[in-house]
Amino acid sequence: MTRNGGVESPSHRLRIHPHDTPHFHSTVSEHKLRRFNYFIFVFRLAAFCFSLSAAIFMIATKSDSTRWFDFGAFRFVVAANGIVALYSLFEMVASAWEISRGSTIFPEFFQVWFDFGHDQAFAYMLVSANSTGTEMARQLRDIGTCDAFCVQSGIAVALGFAGFLFLMMSSLLSGFRVVCFIIKGSRIHV
Amino acid sequence: MTRNGGVESPSHRLRIHPHDTPHFHSTVSEHKLRRFNYFIFVFRLAAFCFSLSAAIFMIATKSDSTRWFDFGAFRFVVAANGIVALYSLFEMVASAWEISRGSTIFPEFFQVWFDFGHDQAFAYMLVSANSTGTEMARQLRDIGTCDAFCVQSGIAVALGFAGFLFLMMSSLLSGFRVVCFIIKGSRIHV
Numbered sequence: 083m084t085r086n087g088g089v090e091s092p093s094h095r096l097r098i099h100p101h102d103t104p105h106f107h108s109t110v111s112e113h114k115l116r117r118f119n120y121f122i123f124v125f126r127l128a129a130f131c132f133s134l135s136a137a138i139f140m141i142a143t144k145s146d147s148t149r150w151f152d153f154g155a156f157r158f159v160v161a162a163n164g165i166v167a168l169y170s171l172f173e174m175v176a177s178a179w180e181i182s183r184g185s186t187i188f189p190e191f192f193q194v195w196f197d198f199g200h201d202q203a204f205a206y207m208l209v210s211a212n213s214t215g216t217e218m219a220r221q222l223r224d225i226g227t228c229d230a231f232c233v234q235s236g237i238a239v240a241l242g243f244a245g246f247l248f249l250m251m252s253s254l255l256s257g258f259r260v261v262c263f264i265i266k267g268s269r270i271h272v
Numbered sequence: 273m274t275r276n277g278g279v280e281s282p283s284h285r286l287r288i289h290p291h292d293t294p295h296f297h298s299t300v301s302e303h304k305l306r307r308f309n310y311f312i313f314v315f316r317l318a319a320f321c322f323s324l325s326a327a328i329f330m331i332a333t334k335s336d337s338t339r340w341f342d343f344g345a346f347r348f349v350v351a352a353n354g355i356v357a358l359y360s361l362f363e364m365v366a367s368a369w370e371i372s373r374g375s376t377i378f379p380e381f382f383q384v385w386f387d388f389g390h391d392q393a394f395a396y397m398l399v400s401a402n403s404t405g406t407e408m409a410r411q412l413r414d415i416g417t418c419d420a421f422c423v424q425s426g427i428a429v430a431l432g433f434a435g436f437l438f439l440m441m442s443s444l445l446s447g448f449r450v451v452c453f454i455i456k457g458s459r460i461h462v
Binding site for chain 2: 154155202205206209210211212213214216217218220221250257258261262264265266
């Protein structure tokens with residue numbers, strides 16, 4: 083317009099406006115995304131620590147006559163917590179990658195669905211395993227001879243439940259990202 | 273404009289446009305919302321049927337010497353399935369209300385969070401109860417005397433897991449509604 087006739091109209095000023103707005107939005111969203119990713123990272127870290135300690139604690143549990151692998155319920159607890167610990171470790175790396183580079187490891191579509199699907203499935207698996215372990219530990223106590231084995235398996239199950247809590251919270255956050263992706267075509271919510 | 277000078281400018285036609293767009297959007301979204309609500313209603317109905325039958329089946333289970341309330345695990349199964357059946361009944365009414373009247377029973381903000389929170393909590397509770405019941409039923413079978421009591425409690429737990437599946441799917445849908453509400457300020461996603 084200025085080239086054609088040198089007219090500095092209000093509409094010209096208005097047309098500049100849209101260039102500013104996306105820039106402003108993208109800084110805000112980058113800031114929000116960063117904070118969101120820090121939250122996810124912390125939850126993953128906590129889930130990793132708790133589920134790993136649950137698995138190790140259960141494996142280390144032994145008495146003279148009984149071992150953890152004699153009980154199907156305790157094998158389930160060790161397996162579920164071990165799987166969740168491995169998965170959380172991978173997700174910690176993915177989260178750190180996203181914080182440092184600003185992009186996901188896998189393509190965005192695949193990543194958000196991968197995270198959410200695994201979070202959901204593993205959260206239900208973990209709560210199932212820990213409930214089974216609780217029932218087993220309760221029965222050992224009810225028999226009357228609650229020795230070190232019985233106490234330690236109870237602690238291992240409690241650690242597993244703490245791991246579940248953090249995995250559940252991660253699953254809420256990754257569910258939020260999936261719906262953002264469905265609605266807006268991007269995992270980033272401004 | 274036409275009143276003031278009778279000018280039929282292009283900008284006038286442009287200004288009419290926005291009036292059409294929301295109308296068009298709202299019909300599409302109404303249609304989608306209706307289909308979405310039908311899905312929720314069907315899932316609620318299925319969750320209600322399965323969890324009610326699980327509770328009834330477990331209560332009806334008895335043999336000469338043992339009853340279901342002799343086992344903590346089976347009491348948990350009956351309680352959890354009973355609670356979920358009641359909750360699903362209420363949610364069926366809420367869903368039918370929404371389909372017929374187009375508005376939620378409670379204010380929208382409260383309703384979406386109420387649904388999602390209870391879905392999540394009850395889904396985890398149900399999977400926990402059913403896992404505990406499975407472990408108990410498995411132990412009864414391992415003892416060697418798997419009579420009618422043991423078989424029937426196994427069936428009750430399986431029905432409970434079917435109820436859980438539908439509750440989990442409702443929880444996904446109500447989670448979607450919550451995020452829609454957070455992002456767009458309305459439970460309706462166009």
